[in-house]
Amino acid sequence: MASGEKRALITGVTGQDGAYLAQLLLEKGYEVHGIKRRSSSFNTGRIEDIYQDPHDDDARFHLHYGDLTDSTNMIRIMQEVQPTEVYNLAAQSHVAVSFETPEYTANADAIGTLRLLEAIRILKLEETTRFYQASTSELYGLVQEVPQRETTPFYPRSPYGVAKLYGYWIVVNYREAYGMHASNGILFNHESPLRGETFVTRKITRAAAAIKLGRQERLYLGNLDAKRDWGHAREYVRGMWMMLQQDQPDDYVLATGETTTVRDFVRWAFEDVGIPLEFRGEGVDEEGFCQNTGKCLIKIDPRYFRPTEVELLIGDPTKAHEKLGWKHETSVRELAREMVQADLEIMRDAPIAKDS
Ligand code: NDP
Ligand code: GDR
Numbered sequence: 001m002a003s004g005e006k007r008a009l010i011t012g013v014t015g016q017d018g019a020y021l022a023q024l025l026l027e028k029g030y031e032v033h034g035i036k037r038r039s040s041s042f043n044t045g046r047i048e049d050i051y052q053d054p055h056d057d058d059a060r061f062h063l064h065y066g067d068l069t070d071s072t073n074m075i076r077i078m079q080e081v082q083p084t085e086v087y088n089l090a091a092q093s094h095v096a097v098s099f100e101t102p103e104y105t106a107n108a109d110a111i112g113t114l115r116l117l118e119a120i121r122i123l124k125l126e127e128t129t130r131f132y133q134a135s136t137s138e139l140y141g142l143v144q145e146v147p148q149r150e151t152t153p154f155y156p157r158s159p160y161g162v163a164k165l166y167g168y169w170i171v172v173n174y175r176e177a178y179g180m181h182a183s184n185g186i187l188f189n190h191e192s193p194l195r196g197e198t199f200v201t202r203k204i205t206r207a208a209a210a211i212k213l214g215r216q217e218r219l220y221l222g223n224l225d226a227k228r229d230w231g232h233a234r235e236y237v238r239g240m241w242m243m244l245q246q247d248q249p250d251d252y253v254l255a256t257g258e259t260t261t262v263r264d265f266v267r268w269a270f271e272d273v274g275i276p277l278e279f280r281g282e283g284v285d286e287e288g289f290c291q292n293t294g295k296c297l298i299k300i301d302p303r304y305f306r307p308t309e310v311e312l313l314i315g316d317p318t319k320a321h322e323k324l325g326w327k328h329e330t331s332v333r334e335l336a337r338e339m340v341q342a343d344l345e346i347m348r349d350a351p352i353a354k355d356s
Contacts, residue, residue: 010089024237024241099307188228191339
């Protein structure tokens with residue numbers, strides 16, 4: 001590698017953020033290495049557009065099989081790649097699923113982060129390798145202060161949040177103990193047409209498209225009162241990169257500063273496919289009716305309620321704005337529209353959507 005050349009290693013490259021980040025770094029001239037998991041079915045759909053044939057001498061995008069639960073595998077990949085920047089985006093990232101798989105979630109999300117930091121230390125790459133950790137607004141959990149900022153106390157409310165709390169602090173500790181350039185991005189929810197289908201925004205936009213096209217009867221959801229600060233994933237991965245370009249490592253909140261209920265997101269998505277909704281009832285009895293036909297399109301299924309919920313997230317991105325020059329651009333309303341349009345296109349050829 002020529003001196004000054006940048007080489008990134010992205011864990012979780014097959015996920016929403018991994019796909020956007022890989023694309024951004026390739027555009028910036030990086031050599032990009034991604035870690036993907038072995039799967040019995042195809043799991044590289046999101047990076048199809050940037051895939052490069054490894055036989056091509058000019059290829060700058062390379063994939064390695066790996067898993068955050070496997071230390072020797074992490075050390076070997078780190079040794080082979082010798083990255084100048086590591087972006088740790090891999091995680092069991094579904095909050096509800098973490099209640100069902102708490103031990104695995106801790107292994108991948110908490111100890112997985114430690115494994116990567118240790119790989120850097122064992123290989124004596126501390127001086128040359130910068131580290132980004134995908135921390136989360138789920139650290140804030142039970143409301144302590146609004147809007148939530150870097151100094152707001154943490155109170156996670158799920159095994160996922162607790163595992164990510166370990167990830168956050170081990171990054172801070174390795175920064176202080178070994179002088180590593182390691183930063184936490186405390187990112188609030190960010191979505192896109194590449195969002196996983198079981199996260200609420202995508203579940204809603206897919207269902208709105210499918211119902212519009214007559215391919216689905218109704219949508220089952222959980223807590224409609226939860227409030228989230230939703231931004232666009234493409235803009236948030238740019239913030240991750242900006243953090244690693246700073247002379248000093250630090251921790252930053254990325255958020256829009258605006259919060260929306262799940263119910264309003266549902267309303268917008270259905271409005272965007274031309275189905276005005278009216279909600280009646282409350283809690284588990286709540287139902288959303290199409291105003292034109294009186295047909296019940298939204299029903300509450302208590303299975304989607306979480307044992308402990310994060311009711312309100314609203315972030316204060318002032319530090320990122322002032323120190324990084326980062327700011328969100330897309331409003332949540334525009335985001336909903338973009339996702340609905342994308343799902344309408346996909347859905348025209350898709351098989352009938354199943355309840356997810
Ligand atoms: P996704 O769920 O879309 O992607 C997660 C990625 O991690 C996938 O590539 C997945 O592989 C991979 N992965 C999961 N478990 C392992 C493992 N044990 N070893 C190796 N790879 C694994 O998440 P997002 O892209 O949305 O989020 C990226 C990161 O940012 C995550 O760490 C998430 O927790 C965090 N985060 C996300 C926010 C958001 O709103 N999107 C907000 C704040 C933080 P596969 O494709 O095979 O499943
Ligand atoms: P979240 O995202 O838990 O905030 O974590 P998700 O979209 O799963 O839930 C958002 C809110 O919607 C409520 N909800 C439902 N959620 C899902 N998935 N399915 C439903 O049917 C449903 N009905 C209501 C939830 O209760 C919740 O309040 C995301 C992930 O990307 C994490 O990895 C990341 O760290 C945080 O965002 C910031």
